[in-house]
Amino acid sequence: MKAAPFEYLRASSLDEAIEALAGTPDARVLAGGQSLVPLLNLRQARPPLVVDINRVDELSFLRKENGRLEIGALTRHRVVETSAVVRSEVPLLAEALGFVGHVAIRNRGTVGGSLAHADPAAELPAVMVALDAEFSVRGPAGERVIAARDFFLGPHRTALEPGELLTRISVPTHRGGWAVEELSRRSRDLALVAVFATVTLSGEVCETARIAVAGAGPTPIRATAAEEALVGGALTDDAIALAAELVAAATDPPGDLHAPADYRREMAAVLTRRAIARAEEGA
């Protein structure tokens, strides 16, 4: 199929983009296009106006600043994935990006586009929730910062108000071990279920644990109860098994032709066991 007609604006600055979005309800931002163009082609999206931000250079950056990684919304997946700074400072993010579609998709897709698209089965939203990232957004009323945990409201629904753009993603760096475990129908497809974990140890004792799950609810799920159960003790088989049960209990998976809800919940537990064991090894 072919897209329905729309007006097109190639924005050359953030202000110009914000102004255009504010002036046309239902206008859509175009970043990498890796989700939006297919939706246009299938006529699942029919915006009156598309605001192209590919020339807004101020949205494209990647740097370490005050112990955090600062990522411009327009920074392409592949740039982040292959960055030496990201590999050393936020290795969970680099590993997770390797699961986002195929290289050709990652060459064009942007970090901001993936987050704004807010697919519950996508990797980046869950990683950002696991890492306690913060998102800067800007609109006609100015700038505000939203915690990743408060950003995702439902499938393809975010805290972005009409006319607002995601501009910057700020991620704390992390030490210790990490792991991504994903189950998908095809290599590098969206997750049926994916678990993202980091662990730090002090001797044998688990000091911190962070666990988030994709594909197991309307938004990414942060498994706080499981994290609390792990912290302060050794990562014994029993402790990990309990955490896995708590993760499964925190999920609210959809069921479909490809994977019934029960199966996804059970897989969330299985993948959690694997993720924590692997994160512990690297810690």
Add this chain to the structure above:
Amino acid sequence: MITVTVTVNGRTYRADCEPRRTLADFLRHDLGFVGVHVGCEHGVCGSCTITLDGASARSCCLLAVQVDGAEIVTVEGLAENGELHPLQESFRKHHGLQCGFCTPGMLATAMELLEENPDPTDAEIRQGISGNLCRCTGYQFIVDAIRDAAPGR
């Protein structure tokens, strides 16, 4: 209508198109590069994969207006002076081309794979082309062709 200027296989082209025109349709229908094959139009099959500013991209998941000023290589740009590119030659030798529908996208994907990893294992080749569907399912020959063309071997 918007005017789009792109360099394709070393030559600069300028043409008008609607904003909704995908890069795939622009290359194929407006500029005549019919080696750009369109299968699914939503990024899944990989047959429309081209090289855009030095990196592989799905031309069906981009608007032509979005890449104004870009440098593109299509399958038509691989052969030089009537000589097939070594990767094309290897596809010929190993029978990696059956009906040819997936071939342009496979070649663009394999070119980038070999550039980044001059001596890939079979598993890495399979992973590398996992985003490209071959409806003739000739994957074994395609893997053989890519392995044999790897510069690091």
